[in-house]
Amino acid sequence: MKRYVVMMSVLMALLFFTGNVVFAGAEKDPLKPRVPKDHRGMAKKTKSPIYKKASKASAEIIAEGKKIFEGKGTCFNCHGKSGKGDGPAGKVLNPGPRDFTNCKFHKKRKDGELFWVIKNGSPGTGMVPLIPSAISEEEAWKVIAYERSFCEKYKK
Numbered sequence: 648m649k650r651y652v653v654m655m656s657v658l659m660a661l662l663f664f665t666g667n668v669v670f671a672g673a674e675k676d677p678l679k680p681r682v683p684k685d686h687r688g689m690a691k692k693t694k695s696p697i698y699k700k701a702s703k704a705s706a707e708i709i710a711e712g713k714k715i716f717e718g719k720g721t722c723f724n725c726h727g728k729s730g731k732g733d734g735p736a737g738k739v740l741n742p743g744p745r746d747f748t749n750c751k752f753h754k755k756r757k758d759g760e761l762f763w764v765i766k767n768g769s770p771g772t773g774m775v776p777l778i779p780s781a782i783s784e785e786e787a788w789k790v791i792a793y794e795r796s797f798c799e800k801y802k803k
């Protein structure tokens with residue numbers, strides 16, 4: 648009986664830890680809003696000065712966004728060059744970085760909400776505020792256009 652209890656505890660511990668290994672780096676539900684409620688209305692209304700909608704930005708702006716994403720913005724470190732959230736630093740984060748190839752995510756979020764998170768971070772996660780420390784506001788709008796383009800529908 649005692650041996651059974653010991654074996655069960657070992658099994659439970661194993662399940663618990665392998666579970667954690669499997670889930671480390673997994674995204675927290677990407678369809679739930681990240682901007683806190685008291686800022687969300689304003690954030691949703693925030694518009695880019697360089698285009699009407701990030702998903703409709705010109706190929707030139709998207710190309711500039713790619714340079715920032717893979718360069719000074721350091722976004723690729725976590726979000727991955729693929730945009731899937733599989734960058735080297737992203738793999739160890741919990742919750743994991745956003746997978747920008749997920750079109751459902753893009754559909755749920757206004758451009759202004761993405762901008763808010765780049766400026767203020769997503770509290771309690773590895774997504775820290777990156778304006779103005781890494782990039783300017785204008786650069787953020789360009790990088791948002793690039794992030795949208797990971798969704799096949801918005802590719803140019």
Ligand code: HEC
Pocket residue numbers: 674675677680681682716720721722723724725726736737740742743744745756760761762764765769772773774775777781782790791794
């Ligand atoms: C240190 C790792 C790291 C870096 C560098 C990083 N991110 Fe993130 N990012 C994250 C994580 C983790 C999340 C998921 C946060 C969450 O689930 O709330 C995230 C989420 C996001 C989101 C989704 C916000 C939402 O509404 O769900 C956007 C947009 C974003 N990042 C943009 C950027 C941009 C642009 C850059 C570069 C300028 C960047 N990130 C750099 C880790 C990072």
